[in-house]
Amino acid sequence: MKHFLRMFVQVCLYFYCKCLWRCLKFVVRKLTGRCELQRICYNTKPGAARTMKIEASLKGSKSKRLQTSVSVHPDAIEKTIDDIMELKRINPDINPQLGVSLQACLLQIVGYRNLVAEVEKLRREPYDSENPQHEEMLLKLWKCLKPNSPLKARISKQWCEIGFQGDDPKTDFRGMGLLGLYNLVYFAEWDTGIAQQVLSDSLQPKYSQFNKAEWEKKKFDKAIGYSFAIVGINITDLAYNLLVSGALKTHFYNVAPEAPTLTHFQQTFCYLMHEFHKFWIEEDPLDIMEFNRVREKFHKRILKQLQNPEMALCPHFAASESLINM
Amino acid sequence: MGLLSILRKLKSTPDQEVRILLLGLDNAGKTTLLKQLASEDISHITPTQGFNIKSVQSQGFKLNVWDIGGQRKIRPYWRNYFENTDILIYVIDSADRKRFEETGQELAELLDEEKLSGVPVLIFANKQDLLTAAPASEIAEGLNLHTIRDRVWQIQSCSALSGEGVQIKDASPARLCSPEGKDDGEAKFSKGTAGSVASSPCSSSEGLVWGLVSSSACRGIFHPSRRFDGEVSSLALGER
Numbered sequence: 314m315k316h317f318l319r320m321f322v323q324v325c326l327y328f329y330c331k332c333l334w335r336c337l338k339f340v341v342r343k344l345t346g347r348c349e350l351q352r353i354c355y356n357t358k359p360g361a362a363r364t365m366k367i368e369a370s371l372k373g374s375k376s377k378r379l380q381t382s383v384s385v386h387p388d389a390i391e392k393t394i395d396d397i398m399e400l401k402r403i404n405p406d407i408n409p410q411l412g413v414s415l416q417a418c419l420l421q422i423v424g425y426r427n428l429v430a431e432v433e434k435l436r437r438e439p440y441d442s443e444n445p446q447h448e449e450m451l452l453k454l455w456k457c458l459k460p461n462s463p464l465k466a467r468i469s470k471q472w473c474e475i476g477f478q479g480d481d482p483k484t485d486f487r488g489m490g491l492l493g494l495y496n497l498v499y500f501a502e503w504d505t506g507i508a509q510q511v512l513s514d515s516l517q518p519k520y521s522q523f524n525k526a527e528w529e530k531k532k533f534d535k536a537i538g539y540s541f542a543i544v545g546i547n548i549t550d551l552a553y554n555l556l557v558s559g560a561l562k563t564h565f566y567n568v569a570p571e572a573p574t575l576t577h578f579q580q581t582f583c584y585l586m587h588e589f590h591k592f593w594i595e596e597d598p599l600d601i602m603e604f605n606r607v608r609e610k611f612h613k614r615i616l617k618q619l620q621n622p623e624m625a626l627c628p629h630f631a632a633s634e635s636l637i638n639m
Numbered sequence: 640m641g642l643l644s645i646l647r648k649l650k651s652t653p654d655q656e657v658r659i660l661l662l663g664l665d666n667a668g669k670t671t672l673l674k675q676l677a678s679e680d681i682s683h684i685t686p687t688q689g690f691n692i693k694s695v696q697s698q699g700f701k702l703n704v705w706d707i708g709g710q711r712k713i714r715p716y717w718r719n720y721f722e723n724t725d726i727l728i729y730v731i732d733s734a735d736r737k738r739f740e741e742t743g744q745e746l747a748e749l750l751d752e753e754k755l756s757g758v759p760v761l762i763f764a765n766k767q768d769l770l771t772a773a774p775a776s777e778i779a780e781g782l783n784l785h786t787i788r789d790r791v792w793q794i795q796s797c798s799a800l801s802g803e804g805v806q807i808k809d810a811s812p813a814r815l816c817s818p819e820g821k822d823d824g825e826a827k828f829s830k831g832t833a834g835s836v837a838s839s840p841c842s843s844s845e846g847l848v849w850g851l852v853s854s855s856a857c858r859g860i861f862h863p864s865r866r867f868d869g870e871v872s873s874l875a876l877g878e879r
Binding site: 473478479484485487488489493539540543544546547549550553600601602603604605606608 | 665666681682683684685686688689690691710711712713716719
């Protein structure tokens with residue numbers, strides 16, 4: 314009974330607050346002569362802060378048309394903007410800027426949703442060693458990371474050198490499917506210098522701290538670093554979780570002036586790999602068994618950074634000023 | 640030492656914590672098994688760097704399950720987790736025939752470990768959902784399990800992917816020990832596995848222990864509708 318009462322009070326409180334919020338919005342609208350969407354666009358800087366507010370406003374709207382506008386097809390965005398303007402009785406001739414701003418926001422919102430779907434599709438596609446395209450990508454990964462030492466056979470212990478678990482990487486992609494491979498290949502292909510550096514560090518990051526006798530005494534020579542490819546697949550999981558949970562919205566809405574794409578996601582992965590590597594060295598773990606602890610700590614740190622609406626994870630490809638000012 | 644004595648220890652102090660160690664080669668399915676035990680989503684598994692740990696509450700027991708990565712590089716670290724282990728679960732990829740020898744060697748080494756002496760071992764013949772999977776009986780023979788005399792052991796077919804033979808949630812000791820299903824189960828026994836194969840593996844008390852770990856695994860044997868072919872279940876009581 315007590316429990317029921319408490320719940321009842323909570324429900325009442327919820328509706329009361331909702332009602333109060335609506336009244337407040339109504340009063341402000343009458344006072345300023347602007348609807349919520351207008352107020353957001355005029356008062357908030359472009360970027361994640363604005364787009365996220367617009368998204369929340371659209372989703373929480375009482376109008377079905379506005380609610381569904383966040384999931385329209387990218388081609389239908391212009392039409393949707395017209396509908397919203399009409400519904401809100403905003404004259405586009407008096408407020409030309411509003412339509413443009415709204416369109417930019419909606420492009421990002423819809424783009425993010427589509428990116429989640431695209432990434433999910435890649436993740437669900439398992440690595441198939443019968444598929445020549447998959448095989449080609451895998452071999453490309455090797456070539457980019459180890460340009461000077463050719464792979465002797467498709468099934469070879471050499472795969473361990475770039476951090477796979479055994480002699481055939483196909484079983485290592487697991488739940489991340491092709492997404493893991495795509496990310497690794499992108500990192501190795503477009504950020505080759507850093508990728509090779511990270512790989513070589515990962516093989517023996519602590520060697521310098523030991524003299525040779527100590528090193529041999531510890532017998533940790535093989536396990537003290539981490540496995541590059543396996544960690545890459547784990548960091549793919551981390552990036553995927555950030556994306557699906559919506560945490561990456563801040564980042565993408567700040568760096569992708571139009572719709573965020575798979576390339577943006579892969580660049581984010583490169584950034585996370587590099588950052589994780591630095592974090593790993595900073596944390597100075599005793600051995601690989603601490604991986605999940607360090608990973609968790611890193612995850613929390615990134616999440617915290619992403620709570621800041623100004624945050625962009627990869628400043629080197631931030632959007633150009635002119636586009637952001639739209 | 641043995642399963643029965645562990646059980647008595649557990650039974651006399653309810654809410655006892657049980658430390659379970661999950662080992663096996665890489666890609667055997669340890670993490671999937673761990674997530675199944677904890678009733679978590681298994682579609683996002685990644686290769687384990689280091690280890691995972693989960694606590695599962697079941698029938699008044701708190702199971703602390705340690706899942707250690709099986710990559711060759713990590714195997715030297717296994718020994719750091721031996722201490723105070725109550726039950727060892729060894730997972731085998733039944734479809735990975737090429738590495739049966741390797742997995743056998745690792746298991747033999749584990750059984751020789753002093754810190755694990757007398758610790759009951761449950762072997763999961765995993766991935767029975769694959770067509771190429773070897774039946775548990777074949778694996779038991781290949782691994783010479785019947786030569787194990789110093790501890791309680793059992794081999795169990797399962798599919799961590801489908802959850803068949805794994806879940807503890809719906810364990811019902813009553814059914815595990817019910818005599819009705821027994822004929823079916825007994826027929827599946829490989830009588831020659833060890834000199835000390837118990838004819839009824841699940842007397843009420845024993846049933847609970849394996850029930851804790853492998854519950855519907857046992858049910859697979861006793862319940863005709865949920866059974867893999869060629870199942871072997873033997874409860875060898877080394878020191879009877």
